Structure formats: C-alpha cells, structure tokens
Amino acid sequence: MFQDGNLWLAAVNLIIWTGLFLYLMSLERKIGRREDELGFEPSDADSPPPTAE
Amino acid sequence: MSGAGLPPRAPSWTAETLALFGKEWRCELRTRTALSTIGLFAFTTLVTVSLTLGPIGATEEMRPAAPVLLWLILLFAAAAGLPRSFVQEEEAGTADTLRLVARPSCLFCGKALYNFTVLLLLEALVTPLFFGILRVPVADPLGFAAALVAGGIGLAVGSTLIAAMVAQARVRGPLFAVLAFPILLPLLKLAVDASLAAASGAGAGAALELAWLYDAMLTIAALMLFPLVWHP
C-alpha cells in the first residue's frame, strides 16, 4: 500500500505540526497576557491608546 | 442682473469633466514635463531595441517578439510619465483646491481621459516607427489599432487610480510600478495576444474581447474606489 519512506515523511510532518502548534499556543498566551496588562479587550482595539507615553 | 445674487449654477457632469481634461492639457503644454519624459523614454528604448536586434521582421520566427517589445515600451513609458499628473497636484498644493471645487468622478474621468490621449499620441507616434524600423509587417492594421486602443484604455484607467494613491505616499519612486504592474499585467498579456493575432492576420478573437471586458471591469472599479482614495 505504501512505501517505507512515507512512514518517515508522516513522522517528520507530525513532529513539525506539533512544534508549530506548541509555539502558536505559547504565542497566544503571551499576547493574551499583554492584552490583560494593557486592559485590552478585543472590542477596544479601536479606542485611543490607554497607556499613551 | 437679476441673477447676480444667486449662487452660480453647477456645471453639468460632462462640462466639468471636459474642463478638467482641458486643464490637464493646458498645464502639460506649459511645462511639457510628462510629454518629453514619455517621448524620450519611448524613443530611447526604441533605438535600443532596433540597435541591438536589427530588422527582426526579416526572419519569420522573430516576428512574434515585436508586439511584446512594443507593449513593454508602452508600459514603461506610461509608468515613467503618467504618475506625474497626481504627484504634481499634491506637490504644488493644488490638490486641496481640486478636492473642494471638483467632483471626484469628474476629476477621475478628466485625468483618465488626459492619460488616455497621451497614450494614444504615444502609440500613434511609436507604433508606425517601431514596425517600420524593425520591418515587421502587420496583416490586420485595424485589428492592431483596436488592440492598441483596448490596451490604452486599461493602461490609462489603471495608471490614473494608482497614481492618485502613490501621490499620497512618502516613498513614490518605485511604488507606482510595484502597485500598477500586477494590475496591468493581465491586460498586457491580453493586449499582446490580440496584437500578435492582428499582426499575423489570425484575427484578434477572444483576447481582444477579454481586453475590452477587463477595461470595463477596471473602469467600474476605479470609478467606485477613486472617491475613497481622493477624499481623506
């Protein structure tokens, strides 16, 4: 049904996908933390900067 | 006398468009910046092509290269000269006056018409010269002229809209080509196909019809989008 190489390909693919998803989820946490610090709600994205320097 | 206290009647849409079109030509004829840029650019590339390639029309297989080269010359000449029309308004500070007095659709049509006439003039000068020097025969001159007009309309309309955008940018130099070429390339491909067919006498066919369709789509979109570009 399939050649041996495909098994390796699938394994490498899964490792890459897993790494990508872990990275993205950590990035999402980081974004969420910064949004909380700034008192940033998604609907606030239009309002003027709450912490203008 | 009795009408002295009334506000002046607004001119009709056509009159306003033609007035703006006339203004473009009067301004251009005063300095001749765009005309000399476009003309010299076209002439230089024409000389370069002719000098390096020679009379390519003499050999059958080289003939298809001629319309491609012609359209490249026209495209780059347009890119060299046409963006001026809006950049100049922004630089001279006349853009704000125009925003106050002119309707956007009239302004757009006036400018596009001006760009189109400049391109037609360029095509009328360059094309016979080009085919004469390269000795490429054109089997169907009428079809070829139709391809030139169809390509010219799209080039003028697309350039006008992109020029209005580029004029508001800080870095203008290469931006016009970067923005305009992806939009104009499909049209260029169609115009080249139609020109090739007309030059070889195969009949313009689908490419020419699609070029007209592209012109129509681009014009409608530009008319709808231009007010958004023009009014901050």
Place this chain on the structure above:
Amino acid sequence: MSNALRWFLWLWIAGVTVAGLLAAPLAQGFAGRAGDAPESSRIVYFHVPLAVTSFVAFLAAAVWSALYLWTRRPRHDDAAHAGVEVGLVFCVLATVTGGVWAEVQWGAFWNWDPRQTSIALAILFYGGYLSLRGAVEDPDTRARLAGVYAVLGFVVAPFLFFIMPRTVGTSLHPEPGGARMDASILWIVLAGIAGQTALFFWLQSLRRRILSLRRTDLRFGA
C-alpha cells in the same frame, strides 16, 4: 478560545497528514516522467489546501478591507493586514510545493502554466500591498489606501483565477474532479482544505492581535 479546540485542529491536520501519506490510494491520470500514479502525487494533500486557503485568505482580506472602508474602524484594517501577511505565506508555500511537484512530475519547476501565472501575479500583487503599507506614513491614509488596493485586487482576481486559466493556453492542472481519482482522495483533500482554512483564521487572529497591540504598545513583539 480554549486549547481543547486547538488540539482538535492539531488532531484534524495530523489525521489528514496520516491519511494522505499512508492510507489514501494513489491518484491516477498524471502525465509526465514520474509515471501515471506516482507516490509523489501525495503532495496534493498539502498543495491543494494551501492554494485554496490562500485564495480564501485574500478573499477574507478584501472583505475586511471593505469593512474598514465602510466603518473606518482600525481593527478591520489590522484584520486585513494580518490576513494578507498570513495569506502570502500560504500562497508562497502553495507555489513552492507546486514547483517541487512540477519538477518531479513534469521536469520543470516553472513553465507558466496558467495557474502558475495567476499565483505569481497574486504574490506580486500582495507584495505590492505590503510595500504600499510601508510607503505611507500617516496611519489613516495607510489604512485607507491599502483598503482600496485590496478591494481592487478582488476586481482583478476573478479574471486571474477563473477566466485566464480557461482561455490562455492549456493547463497541466486538472479541472476540479477532472483527474481519475478515488472518492476518498477528494474527501481527504477537502478535509485538508477545512483544516488549513481553520489554521489560517487562527494564525490571522494572532497576527491581528499583535498588530492591534503594536498600535498602542510599540515595543510589543519587536
């Protein structure tokens, strides 16, 4: 959204990967030097979803741009900007996977196949979109001009994607459903499209939130 949903997406994409590489029968009807039913054809489970997703991405970016022009709310402009950036990544990956497969199957990375022409123009166009954003300083002008350009792109797009491929030359790309293939192949490709589209919207939302944060906090993610 919860992480459970993320892991479900991971499971979905992993499932498509495993099904495509290990379980699916080989698609038939491919001309070229690699033969009629090559193992290399399994790249369709990545290539086709990438291409379709990039089209969805640019369509979504045009919708967000139109929304911005309508409402003038910066978050819609951020959404369009993020959509173009992420869409461009999908677009480049679709081009690369297509090129690699074309080299294996037909013997050339690039041969100006109509669909290759379309995708090359799309990359040029959205590259131009990003240069336009870089060239305008005033944020409102930038958002307005970029919005106009993205909407303009979708006037040209039907021409590129639907009319040109059918009129200019012959394509080595099969018409949808044109190749002789098992129904299961189609289902895995469709599942791949669903998975990658969901991935696109996740990536786009992350990028949009970063862009929104950057407008208030210049140091973020720099």
